[in-house]
Amino acid sequence: MPIIIDINKCTGCGACVYTCPFAALELLSEKAKVKEESCNLCRACLDCCPEEAISLMEQAAEMEAAAGERDKPTAEAADVWVFAEQRDGKVVDVVYELLGEGRKLATKLGQKLVAVLLGSNTAEAVTNLGERGADRIHVFDDPRLSRFADDLYTAAIVELIQNERPAVILFGATAIGRALAPRIAARIKTGLTADCTGLDIDPETRNLLQTRPAFGGNIMATIICPNHRPQMATVRPNIFKKAPAEAGRKAEVISHEVPKGANLLSEILEVVRATEEMVNIAEADVVVSGGRGLGGPQHFAMLEELARLLGGAVGASRAAVDAGWYPYAHQVGQTGKTVAPKVYIACGISGAVQHQVGIQAEQVVAINKDPDAPIFDIATYGIVGDVHEVIPALIAEIKKRRS
Ligand SMILES: Cc1cc2nc3c(=O)[nH]c(=O)nc-3n(C[C@H](O)[C@H](O)[C@H](O)COP(=O)(O)OP(=O)(O)OC[C@H]3O[C@@H](n4cnc5c(N)ncnc54)[C@H](O)[C@@H]3O)c2cc1C
The missing domain is CATH 3.40.50.620 (HUPs)
Incomplete structure (x- = not known):
């Protein structure tokens, strides 16, 4: 047998049995044993044994080297x-x-x-x-x-x-x-x-x-x-x-059927659901997101109003979340959520790469007073201006058209 198991070292932990992609190892009397007919010499078991109890016979290693590329478990x-x-x-x-x-x-x-x-x-x-x-x-x-x-x-x-x-x-x-x-x-x-x-x-x-x-x-x-x-x-x-x-x-x-020995080690006593207002930004068609450029938590109110008018949800950059302006559940980006709305409106957000990776929107509207902000690189429509002027103007225009 080219694969050798040192039974003095083997503790019967089963790591090799789980690892072998060819089901060529089994536990007998709490010791690992190789099924010669199934072994493909893939060597996956050599690396996984915590006791280093598994080795390859020298002769087998030579044969394997001569064969060139090692068999893959695929x-x-x-x-x-x-x-x-x-x-x-x-x-x-x-x-x-x-x-x-x-x-x-x-x-x-x-x-x-x-x-x-x-x-x-x-x-x-x-x-x-x-x-x-x-x-x-x-x-x-x-x-x-x-x-x-x-x-x-x-x-x-x-x-x-x-x-x-x-x-x-x-x-x-x-x-x-x-x-x-x-x-x-x-x-x-x-x-x-x-x-x-x-x-x-x-x-x-x-x-x-x-x-x-x-x-x-x-x-x-x-x-x-x-x-x-x-x-x-x-x-x-x-x-x-x-x-x-x-x-x-x-x-x-x-x-x-669930395996016989499987037991519940923990019990769920109650599930508390997120409230209605906490719209799941990952599923919204419109996301109005605010960043540090808003200037403070109180200004998220105008984003909420705009999102309500558009039937959407409110997102936030990490800077806004880290500042405690808006809850983490709304964070868009690498360490937040990925959103895929029809329209993503970025308000006072610079557009760092970690924020951009969370945006899979069909269209991006960016509002920023810095014309060189990177968010404009991915924007379908860019508005260079102050959010405190642009957003109230947008809200007023939507209300006017609807009435
Ligand atoms: C490992 C790692 C993971 C990260 N994960 C995330 C993540 O998941 N999501 C995320 O967002 N970030 C993430 N970040 C942080 C990211 O790099 C940026 O720091 C962050 O996105 C910046 O947030 P911001 O755009 O709100 O703030 P800033 O970069 O400070 O940008 C503020 C913008 O507002 C504009 N502005 C200022 N005042 C106004 C005004 N009155 N009107 C209009 N515009 C104005 C400014 O011109 C500026 O462009 C991560 C960083 C790291 C290192």
Whole structure:
């Protein structure tokens, strides 16, 4: 056997069993054992053992070197999965965006697009996922899963991954996706790229190319996970277009049960919803955003009035949020939310790159008294002027036209 396990060092932690992309390791009497017929000498297990109990026989290493390029785990791991997050039984929009992008990846890999749905009374969500392009849906329908329960969700998905061995899993970078994806990645000992803004497949290696802003948004980094499967990424909402719905399209549905030993370690006693006034800026058609140029928190009142007249929501730059002028839930940008309205109105915002990355609007209107402010670089319409004059004038004009 070319892979050697030092049983004196092996503690039976199972790290190698989770890591092996070919299911070639198992635990027998709390010691790791290699299944010779399944081992592909990919060497993923060598790096993952915390006790350094796994090594490669010299002869095998030579054979491998002679063979040139090392086998990649993509040979076995297959299919592009999307975690189908639901709230109150309704699939959240970012899932449809991931299905749209996931379809492109699956086509490039020649593999299936698969949704993983956990919830209770899931029939409607299953229909919607099928119509939005999932080829197959793994469903866990259990009253305990109606709300996000990190312990149960993690246990169910980890077991499913170990049985099915997907190549890629995508999560929305929502509060739930951001809580769940790292737990799963840690359990199965694979990599996770957070907050991706671009995804593609390398045609040569078939690795997932995961692009995200790095170093304060000044560069875009493309990250790969070549030696472990699945390749996991969270993706910000509003980055990709939703997969179109095709009425009557159906997916293959496979039902599963939550693993027996999985228990809820925490209990949700109460869910307090955000109030009506806290419009979700990520979903608004019009966002009127204020920055340091407003001069103080009291001036957000005129932005609220303008947003109300336009049926929109109020956003803020980080400078305004950090100054305590407006709540963080409204922050647009790299460390805030990505918004994709039809119209984004930036008022007294300079347009730093960290703010710009959060704007995916069809049209941008910028109001700034500095004609050289970078926000004008991305503006469809620019108004060089004082917000305290321009915004009241806009409000008055809208009211006049409406009356
Ligand atoms: C790691 C990192 C993450 C970050 N994440 C974010 C993020 O998520 N979102 C974000 O917004 N920023 C973020 N930032 C901060 C970002 O770099 C900028 O500092 C911030 O966006 C500036 O906010 P501002 O445009 O409101 O303020 P300023 O840059 O101070 O701009 C104020 C603008 O108002 C104009 N102005 C002043 N008075 C008036 C007036 N009366 N009428 C009209 N115009 C006027 C000025 O000409 C100026 O252009 C991040 C920074 C880092 C390092």
